[in-house]
Amino acid sequence: MSAGGFGTVAVVGGGLIGGSAARRLHGLGADVMVVDPDAGTREAAAAAGLAVAEVVPADCGLVVVATPLDVLPVVLADVASRTRAVVVDVGSVKATAAAAAEAAGLAGRWVGCHPMAGTEQSGFAHSSAELLVGVTWAVTRGAGPVETVVAWLVASFDATVVVLDTDAHDRAVALVSHAPHALANALLEVVEVAADPAAAHLAAGSFRDGTRVAGRDALRSRNMLTDNAAALGPVLDDLVALLQAYRRELDDADLLADRLGRVSAGADVVRRPDLVWAPCPDLAMVLTGPGAVVVRSGVTGLEAAPAR
C-alpha cells in the first residue's frame, strides 16, 4: 500500500496531529486536503501549500479525523453522511471513538488509530511533517479494514504499529499516557498551591520533565482523562496507594530502599521491551490473534512480533 494508495486523503482538523499528518502525506506526494471549520487554520494550512476545504469531499478515499475527542461523535456522523471512504481517527481513547463510529454507522469502514507522539503544544502552527514519522501508532481491531490501514501507516509514516483490542489499548494508555498527564498536572498544581517563593527558582530537570505535559491545553487534557475514566480510575487508585506507601516508608529507609531497588531492577522490561521479529507475509493472519501484535517495515518487508 503506497502513501497514495487511498487516492485523496481528507484530514479533518488541522491541529498539531492533523496538520502533521497532512504535511507528511503532502511531502510524500499524496493528494491530501485539510478540512477545518476554522478560517485561520485553513489559511495557515493553505500557506503551507496544502489544499483546504470546509467540508469533507465525497470522492476522497480516506478520511483522517484529528479533531478534539469531545466533538468526535458529531464529526464522524458528518463524515459518514458525506463520503463512502474509509475513516480513521487519531484520538487517545479508542472506546470513545469506537462508540462514536458505531453510532455514525461507520463500523465496517472505520479503524481506530492513535499515534504515540505529540508535544505539549497544539495547533497547526506547531505541526510538522516529521512529528508522526518513525513513531509507534496503535491500531485497534474491529470490523473495518485493519490490515489496509496498518500497511498504509507503515508505508506512509514508517510506523511501528501495535495492533490490539480496544479495551487493551485504553488500559495500556491509561498507564503510560493518561496517568503521566494526571501526575504531571498534580505535581504542577502542588507547587502552584504551595506558593513557596524559593521553589520556582530551584526547579530544574526533574521538575521540568515531570511537568512538561502539564498546565497546557486544559480541555484536551480533561477530555482524554475523563473519556478514559474506566481504565484510568484504577490506575490512579494504584498510584494513590503507592504514594501512601512511599509516604510511610520515608520513616523506614530499608523498606524504601528495597522498593526503589525493585523499581530499578524492573525498569528495563518497561523501558527496553524485548521483541522477537519474524517476517510477515500474511498480515491478515498475523492480526488474527487475541493479544497485541507489533508490525514494522523490516529489510525483507513487513515484520511482526507478539507484544510481551
Add this chain to the structure above:
Amino acid sequence: MSAGGFGTVAVVGGGLIGGSAARRLHGLGADVMVVDPDAGTREAAAAAGLAVAEVVPADCGLVVVATPLDVLPVVLADVASRTRAVVVDVGSVKATAAAAAEAAGLAGRWVGCHPMAGTEQSGFAHSSAELLVGVTWAVTRGAGPVETVVAWLVASFDATVVVLDTDAHDRAVALVSHAPHALANALLEVVEVAADPAAAHLAAGSFRDGTRVAGRDALRSRNMLTDNAAALGPVLDDLVALLQAYRRELDDADLLADRLGRVSAGADVVRRPDLVWAPCPDLAMVLTGPGAVVVRSGVTGLEAAPAR
C-alpha cells in the same frame, strides 16, 4: 573572587557531581584534586588529567564534599580532622548536611551548597566540565563564609545562586525535586506491576519524561527522600489528596476542566518566575534578610533579586 581564589580545591567524591565540579575548576586553571577512596575512580580522574589523592591534604583552601548523603557525617568528621580549609558540600538535603557539619565541629567554616543540576546517570564516567555551569545553585545561610562561597560559585560556575535558610531550602526542594523523584518512581512502579504486555510498546514522551529520573541509583534516591522526610512527607500527603481529587473528578468533567484550567493559568508563575534585578555592591548586606535572595553575575557585576 577568582576561580582560583581558594588555592588548592579538594573535591571529595569523584562521582557525577564531584567529577563535574573538578573538571570545571581544572578547566579554569584552578589547582584542584579529586579525593576518592575508590581506586577506579581515582584512575578515571587521573586519566582525565586531574590530580588525585586518597585523603584530603592539610594545605588546601577549600574542600568540596560530593559524597553520598549517608556517609556525609563520617566524611565531614574526617575532613575536619585533616584541614582548616573552608568546607562546602553539595548534598540535596541541607538539614542533614548542617547537622553533620555541626557534629564535625565545622559550623564556622562550612557552607551548604546544592547545585540544581544532575542527570539520571551517576559516576565519574558521566561527569562533565559543563554539567554544573550556568545552572542554579542553592546556598544555605549559616555561620560559615557564605558571601565568599556565593561569589566563588558565581565566578567559577557562572552560577545563579539562591541564598536561603536551611529549612526553606529543604521545603522548596521537597516540592520541586524530591516529590518529582517520588512520583517518577511511583509511575514506573505502577507500570512495572501492571505487567501489561502492550503498555511498554505504547510508552512515548509523557511516560519517558515522567519517569526519566526513576529506576536509577536506588540508594541515592532513597537517601534524598528519607533524609528530607520532614519536608517531603506533607508534600506527598498533598499529592495523595490531589490525585484522589483527580480520581473523583474523572466522573465530573466540569470540575476537572476547572481544575486543569486553574493549573494552566498558574503555570507561568512557577515556570517563568519574575525577578527584579538590582546591582549588588555589598553582597553581605544583601544576604542579611529573612527571605530567599537570588544572586547572579550581570553586566555591571553582581546583581541580586528577592525571590518571590
